[in-house]
Amino acid sequence: MKRLYNSPDTVVSEALEGIALTHPELLRVAHDPTYLARVDAPVAGRVAVVSGGGSGHEPMHVGFVGPGMLSAACPGELFTSPTADQVEAAVRAVDAGAGTVLVVKNYSGDVMNFEMAAELLAADGVATETVLVADDVAVEDSTYTSGRRGVGATVLVEKVCGAAAERGDSLAQVAELGRRVCARSRSLGFALSAGTVPATGRRSFELPDDEIEFGVGIHGEPGRERRPMQPVDALVDRAMAAICADFGADELAGDVLLFVTGLGSATPLECSIVARRAVQDLDRRGLRVARNLVGSYMTSLDMLGVSLTVLVLDEQLAELWDAPVRTAALRWGR
Amino acid sequence: MKRLYNSPDTVVSEALEGIALTHPELLRVAHDPTYLARVDAPVAGRVAVVSGGGSGHEPMHVGFVGPGMLSAACPGELFTSPTADQVEAAVRAVDAGAGTVLVVKNYSGDVMNFEMAAELLAADGVATETVLVADDVAVEDSTYTSGRRGVGATVLVEKVCGAAAERGDSLAQVAELGRRVCARSRSLGFALSAGTVPATGRRSFELPDDEIEFGVGIHGEPGRERRPMQPVDALVDRAMAAICADFGADELAGDVLLFVTGLGSATPLECSIVARRAVQDLDRRGLRVARNLVGSYMTSLDMLGVSLTVLVLDEQLAELWDAPVRTAALRWGR
Amino acid sequence: MADRLSATDLTAVFADFQRAVERDRDLLTELDTAVGDGDHGTNLDRGMRAAVEALAAIPQDTPGGVFNLVGRRLVSTVGGASGALYGTAFLRAARAAGAAEALDAATCTAVLRDATTGIAERGKCATGDKTMYDVWMAASTAAAAAAGDGLPALLAAASTAAGAAEQEMVPWQARRGRASYLGERSKDHRDPGAVSSRLLFGCFAAWADA
């Protein structure tokens, strides 16, 4: 399969070079270990917010580094969580003495590497708080799994924590707000085809023409269920039903934020068609879609699919969502 | 081929519904004839800027409606230019008496339909000025063609005209600035695979595994030349060489704006890799990439490819580029 | 003998054209996929459906009225190059037909000439550019030459010339429209607009022949 690469081995490093070359006013890239950091970090008196994960999900996380969102991001190899070294170096580069919130998606590899980094940093007196994102209702949260995966809510947590840090909240407050977003978010994704892995040139799983993966992961891993292909409205209905059913009886009320992200090859037309149905669905449930974000913000290489996230807002979360942000991929208010 | 649609016939209308539902504070959608307009239009004392074209290129143009950019956009059927009716109705809805600039990509259908609309409007005393975008160096500009196609520069023209209109420039001034962007821009695109046409479920052209379309169009039409596949750097070098060679001897100097747009399925990783090489290339030519825009802003359904645009800046164009803009797809400064 | 074309006749011809376009929609789209953007069949099909619906809803008394309504519906519903071109052609035809109750050979010649000129002006095209204009020009010229032989002969001559022109231009290189972007690669392809135009003239000839 043809792609716009020079070599599978240089995909990540060349892309990071490109990001650095096109955003010199915003961020800088460090190598060995690799991380991207705000040019103006550490910001005196402010809590730092650091995230990271495997590459292949762009613009998450590298596109979210900047004032009002992440202080630094640690991009691992493709679909491979960053090393503990990367996380440690990134935190050391941006921590201003007020501590650092680590936004970690709940995948074994991410959890373990961030944990190792946190241990090393703690031993050296650098305070960190971890916000573990585990919003994917496709995965049963039981002792029989590693727990729910972190997906779309990650972007929301990063925005809210970044805004809280920017206004001067304490380490404990920023972490609490991040955990509040986690507690009030649920997500689900589905895919019509998997992404193409650069190293092999093949799709990470193959689907027949009349089937889809429901509850798909964003790391090329298959979903929990293979289902017949249906018109997109029916797929959105099914996803929304699963998301809404997962909230506690009285948790789902009032204003919500709807986040629709294309997973790679979904066109803006397709994302809008999905958003249309999702808004209508929430409307019918008596909820008000007070905020929304629609586009390809968390991807899985060139996977054809979407992921839907519902976050139940409160006043504070809405305010932090609206706060100015300036990153490569998300920007408003400045 | 599976896609996230309900039916090929409703792709455009449902997507527009989705856009309207998710951006009520920004724009409204009119039907029969169809157009999207700024909620606050007509804006008293300001020139209006209207564009349009076939659908399938999102976020262009519908994602660029809002303060600082387009007053209205007329989305045609997929890859089909809008009707004269649509253009006429859109202009009537947003014209504030100060006249309207029509940003038209140089395709026979677009040119003729906008021209018919302009004739009808003129007969009714509504003043329009047309800015014809024809920046695609893949097409020879001779009596043997309909002239160069309008591609990436369209986005830049819309931004600059929108900013000029916002600050209160006259109809003639806004049009002059748009034409200045046209005169100082050159573009070229290439594709590794064509987009999938909803009606047929097939790619609009098929490429063998070791070939690409060089100088490809954005309407599913093949390019001018079929070439062997190469690593992306070699393709970018070839595109940049063609773009730069097309400028007059002393036209290409000083500060430039580089615009890299994915054509649909190019991942952010791939766009960044392309941008990296293009920046390096311009650097080697002694030019300064003073501004850049990298992402999928003008697409061709799910085509896998990119289009590169170079605009030679002057102080005024840079200032208008930097001016605040608030649209669904492009936003800064507010 | 069908020596005069009434509003009812013209309405029937357009209904026939609509069916022809619907039948050959995929062919037209396929031809446009090879040299353009693959929408000519769906474009014209959408437009002619709307036109025929409008004619049923608002029956017209004069051929000029029919041309006008069809032209306006095409302009409103098609978009693309063909929407503007067919729309302009029929609107010009309406003007040339004026308020006449029916069209004889002489009026028909004038109608066709003005419609053809409308295409040239709208498309900024000339003969040899390998567009639908070549077909209209051939039909118009043949019609003018046959004007003295009565309406059926005129329409038969126009249709024959249209068919011949559409064939003749296949090896040419396109110089207008999307196909022109292909340069040399546009050679040896049939032009979609020329094919649909040929279908139109075929419908007129079939009416005269019936």
Next chain:
Amino acid sequence: MADRLSATDLTAVFADFQRAVERDRDLLTELDTAVGDGDHGTNLDRGMRAAVEALAAIPQDTPGGVFNLVGRRLVSTVGGASGALYGTAFLRAARAAGAAEALDAATCTAVLRDATTGIAERGKCATGDKTMYDVWMAASTAAAAAAGDGLPALLAAASTAAGAAEQEMVPWQARRGRASYLGERSKDHRDPGAVSSRLLFGCFAAWADA
């Protein structure tokens, strides 16, 4: 007889493991594609290359030094679950090996036990979860039982138990790591980390056997 494992010996074992991973990289990646994200082969290959390079650049005097360097390089270069798990295992092994010049059967048993515990702690996993931990636990238990029979027998027993465990768990359902997301669908697949761990114990046994 290879009754004690020196720094040189251990360096050779890791070099052998690096070659084994390189050879079976595509197999490991393929297994991980079926139940995970398809990177286990490339991950471990990248890490072991870096580890072997480091051992060549900074030769170590003690087995503890070798374990430490390998563990640190894995932590720095692999990422993912396996980077943290193998890294933690070898760093714990280094601590257990201490400053000893060479490892005898008793120390080896302790080294293996501590490394295995490290995996459990880092991975928050238990036996039966169908991860590499099951293989390490089986190897560690077998090694402890064979500790009285000398180092070669110990390593042979560990390798045999590792192989048996890797086979035995194939029908199980995964409860940790990415494979756990598949639920029932993770059954009847080989666990990539279990397979690479089995390769590692095979390399130790091959050294003892040579």
